[in-house]
Amino acid sequence: MSAAENKSLEKWIPTVATKEELYDALDKAFDYRGDITITLKDGSTLVGYVFNRTSNVPEPYIDMYPADKDEKTKVFYKDIAGLAFTGFDTAAGKSWAVWLAKYKAKEQQS
Amino acid sequence: MAVPISQMWTVASYVLGQKFRGIKRYPLVLMLEPLFRCNLACAGCGKIQYPGHVLRKNLSAEQCFKAVDECGAPMVSIPGGEPLMHPEIVQIVEGLVARKKYIYLCTNAILLEEKLPQFKPSKYLTFSVHMDGPKKEHDFAVCKEGVYDVAVSAIKVAVKQGYRVTTNTTLFSGVEPDHIRSFFDDMMALGVEGMMLSPGYSYQKAPDQQHFLQKQKTQKLFQQILRDRKKGWKFNLSPLFLEFLQGNVDFECTPWGNPTYNIFGWQKPCYLLQEGYVQTFKELMEDTKWEDYGHKSGNEKCKDCMVHCGYEPTAVDETFGSMKGFVRTAKAAMAHGL
Numbered sequence: 001m002s003a004a005e006n007k008s009l010e011k012w013i014p015t016v017a018t019k020e021e022l023y024d025a026l027d028k029a030f031d032y033r034g035d036i037t038i039t040l041k042d043g044s045t046l047v048g049y050v051f052n053r054t055s056n057v058p059e060p061y062i063d064m065y066p067a068d069k070d071e072k073t074k075v076f077y078k079d080i081a082g083l084a085f086t087g088f089d090t091a092a093g094k095s096w097a098v099w100l101a102k103y104k105a106k107e108q109q110s
Numbered sequence: 111m112a113v114p115i116s117q118m119w120t121v122a123s124y125v126l127g128q129k130f131r132g133i134k135r136y137p138l139v140l141m142l143e144p145l146f147r148c149n150l151a152c153a154g155c156g157k158i159q160y161p162g163h164v165l166r167k168n169l170s171a172e173q174c175f176k177a178v179d180e181c182g183a184p185m186v187s188i189p190g191g192e193p194l195m196h197p198e199i200v201q202i203v204e205g206l207v208a209r210k211k212y213i214y215l216c217t218n219a220i221l222l223e224e225k226l227p228q229f230k231p232s233k234y235l236t237f238s239v240h241m242d243g244p245k246k247e248h249d250f251a252v253c254k255e256g257v258y259d260v261a262v263s264a265i266k267v268a269v270k271q272g273y274r275v276t277t278n279t280t281l282f283s284g285v286e287p288d289h290i291r292s293f294f295d296d297m298m299a300l301g302v303e304g305m306m307l308s309p310g311y312s313y314q315k316a317p318d319q320q321h322f323l324q325k326q327k328t329q330k331l332f333q334q335i336l337r338d339r340k341k342g343w344k345f346n347l348s349p350l351f352l353e354f355l356q357g358n359v360d361f362e363c364t365p366w367g368n369p370t371y372n373i374f375g376w377q378k379p380c381y382l383l384q385e386g387y388v389q390t391f392k393e394l395m396e397d398t399k400w401e402d403y404g405h406k407s408g409n410e411k412c413k414d415c416m417v418h419c420g421y422e423p424t425a426v427d428e429t430f431g432s433m434k435g436f437v438r439t440a441k442a443a444m445a446h447g448l
Binding site for chain 2: 030033034035048049051052053054063065067068070087088090091
């Protein structure tokens with residue numbers, strides 16, 4: 001997924017009513033360069049960076065670094081009620097085109 | 111000779127030892143990323159786009175030593191992020207020198223002069239300074255003016271103090287071959303031991319997706335840059351990798367050759383692609399579907415890649431894997447006075 005495509009995921013709240021939707025959303029969460037808010041089935045929430053997903057095992061899980069802790073946390077797919085792309089997408093909005101335009105403008109001024 | 115004899119001997123005996131034991135897949139250089147934080151934000155870099163709490167994390171020195179011991183590679187490259195921003199970088203380097211690992215500390219050199227007094231020159235330690243071409247091209251690539259001059263100043267000081275220094279150049283589309291040739295002259299005049307070269311890789315997360323080279327363009331560019339190679343140019347690369355870059359030989363990727371370890375764990379499958387993490391080196395080597403990567407695999411992400419972390423290990427393996435490979439390497443080396 002390109003940075004441009006990623007940009008559209010910021011603030012996205014996917015529907016995860018089916019297994020397919022949940023797996024797809026977690027794949028996108030793994031690919032996303034911002035924090036995700038995970039709502040668990042017990043009502044609690046976890047905010048952090050999803051850096052791994054292991055979906056080809058009997059009990060699939062994601063690994064994340066919670067924003068407020070220094071330890072990695074494992075969350076099982078079966079415990080997830082919902083997720084939201086709440087964090088700023090750090091890979092978006094810094095395009096080469098923008099830099100090039102700034103650079104050219106500066107060159108013209110000097 | 112760009113690489114010291116002792117280092118060549120260490121690498122040669124290591125590779126031959128692997129061959130002798132029948133080990134097909136072995137690591138050559140551990141890519142140890144102790145942090146993702148950087149004091150630059152280059153448009154071509156896909157390594158630093160993380161939330162603040164991730165950027166603030168560091169691998170501890172102990173975690174670094176554990177990964178180095180687990181991996182067993184004779185060389186350790188320390189990229190990042192900017193390694194000189196790591197609070198324990200001196201301890202990490204000292205620990206690796208004690209383990210007799212050949213270290214390439216990759217730096218943009220902004221902090222190098224300030225930090226140099228904390229290090230000691232050693233045959234095991236090389237500062238590999240990021241230099242993406244002459245002043246204008248480099249400052250453009252790193253998206254900040256003045257960085258080239260800072261790096262040149264730091265290189266001079268480091269060389270004068272007896273450190274091993276190399277340059278590390280990533281080439282993107284649009285560079286002028288003659289500018290790069292002239293840049294090589296400038297770098298060698300600074301007294302660096304050798305220069306490393308690689309075409310850029312189009313990271314999925316890098317903001318710039320349009321300025322990376324495709325395979326044929328890469329070969330043409332390197333042919334133009336390396337034609338009538340000057341005897342004074344020293345490259346810190348295998349002669350066969352330089353032949354590969356010019357399209358004179360064809361290689362398959364060796365993605366396990368430069369395994370990567372960072373705050374997330376062991377990165378699958380290679381330094382450039384991020385398809386997940388495992389917690390042990392053994393898992394990385396045994397559970398990764400290696401056949402899914404490289405030119406032959408048909409994987410779109412690998413199609414145009416000619417980056418040194420995948421193909422330098424292949425070139426080294428080729429050199430020591432057969433008499434033919436060794437002779438070919440020796441010929442290439444002698445032809446260009448490497």
